[in-house]
Amino acid sequence: MDKRIIFSLCLLLASCKQGGQADENIGIHHSEDTVYVADHAAVNSKLTLYTVTRQNYSAEFNTTGVVKAIAGQMAGIAPPFDGRITRSFVKLGQRVRVGDPVFELHSAEFFEVVKSYYQTLQTKKMKGSELQRRRDLVKNGVGIAKELEEAETDYEMAFRDYESAEANLRMLNINPTETAMGQALKVTSPLSGEVVQTNMVIGQYVKSDADPLAIVAELSSVWVAAQVKERNINCISTEDKVEIRTDADPGHTIVGRVSHISELLDEETRSIQVLITCDNRERRLKPGMFASVHFIHMPVASILIPSNALLQKDESSYVLLQEGKGIYVRREVKALAVDAHESLVVEGLEAGDVIVAEGGIYLMPN
Numbered sequence: 001m002d003k004r005i006i007f008s009l010c011l012l013l014a015s016c017k018q019g020g021q022a023d024e025n026i027g028i029h030h031s032e033d034t035v036y037v038a039d040h041a042a043v044n045s046k047l048t049l050y051t052v053t054r055q056n057y058s059a060e061f062n063t064t065g066v067v068k069a070i071a072g073q074m075a076g077i078a079p080p081f082d083g084r085i086t087r088s089f090v091k092l093g094q095r096v097r098v099g100d101p102v103f104e105l106h107s108a109e110f111f112e113v114v115k116s117y118y119q120t121l122q123t124k125k126m127k128g129s130e131l132q133r134r135r136d137l138v139k140n141g142v143g144i145a146k147e148l149e150e151a152e153t154d155y156e157m158a159f160r161d162y163e164s165a166e167a168n169l170r171m172l173n174i175n176p177t178e179t180a181m182g183q184a185l186k187v188t189s190p191l192s193g194e195v196v197q198t199n200m201v202i203g204q205y206v207k208s209d210a211d212p213l214a215i216v217a218e219l220s221s222v223w224v225a226a227q228v229k230e231r232n233i234n235c236i237s238t239e240d241k242v243e244i245r246t247d248a249d250p251g252h253t254i255v256g257r258v259s260h261i262s263e264l265l266d267e268e269t270r271s272i273q274v275l276i277t278c279d280n281r282e283r284r285l286k287p288g289m290f291a292s293v294h295f296i297h298m299p300v301a302s303i304l305i306p307s308n309a310l311l312q313k314d315e316s317s318y319v320l321l322q323e324g325k326g327i328y329v330r331r332e333v334k335a336l337a338v339d340a341h342e343s344l345v346v347e348g349l350e351a352g353d354v355i356v357a358e359g360g361i362y363l364m365p366n
Helices: 002-017 042-048 110-139 146-169 228-233
Strands: 030-033 034-037 048-051 054-057 060-069 072-075 083-088 101-106 183-186 193-199 214-216 221-229 240-247 249-261 270-281 290-296 300-306 312-313 317-326 325-335 340-349 354-358
Touching: 034 193, 060 193, 060 228, 083 110, 083 325, 221 228, 221 240, 221 290, 228 270, 240 270, 300 354
Parallel strands: none
Antiparallel strands: 030 034, 034 325, 048 354, 054 300, 060 221, 060 290, 072 214, 083 101, 101 183, 193 214, 221 270, 240 249, 240 290, 249 270, 300 340, 312 317, 317 325, 317 354, 325 340
């Protein structure tokens, strides 16, 4: 049936019920999510329509975050074996490079690792010599093939044991050719950076499961881990500009860039973690600091509507979309408040839609 016929019937039904209604309700009829308004209805003078357009907009919002060292740029250096600290090579604030010694440890366990290396090295040499002798005998026609096969197997096993022992030393950043029986273990730094913490006491006996004896970190750049609520997820992207402030220096703004947006939503807080990379050569940001975070999304074509156009039903927001003269349909939308006058619609409207910007409250059913 044509909408105009339906509209006329609705107006006719509405006019039959006008007797006891207030003047502003005369000429208005509701049918599910649709509102029909007659030309003569007094409410028409209170309605303002708005044509939706797309315009460049930079979404901005605030949240909080915590300063963290960038993954892979901080290392806790703990003793790999039980033993006694006999020497320290570093102090707080000292710069170290990869492979620089941090402390020296005398350890019976380390002695056994070195001993195992030399034993497997000697066995490999012996088995290699025996293998070469068997090959020479076979080559000269006086050897036994079976004995040669056994020698090859023995050498292969000895070689594998040697490789394993050598790998154990290299894992400790030790060159096997430069080690010697009875020497102390020099524990080295796995990265270049600054010694930001040290708990070493010369002569102290430590366990391999103890807390790190020193922490080395490269803090010339750091992360600020910010918590972004679910409603703002669509307003951020990598490389967005972010302004960081701390209580320690509230008058100074540090500019960072979004480097990672988590794919996992915390179900309890309804938020995701966003990592912001910040230049920290001036050392204004310390790991563990709380920070205020101001996100500035890169400009994108967006839909902004007057905030007065948004109406509420239960926990949902909706607008009244004009579908024809005097015909308005309730359309649910997802929107974020930009300020007291405008709201950003992230779902539910397209450019060219015509909505009621003012007076929509008069069209709501009693």
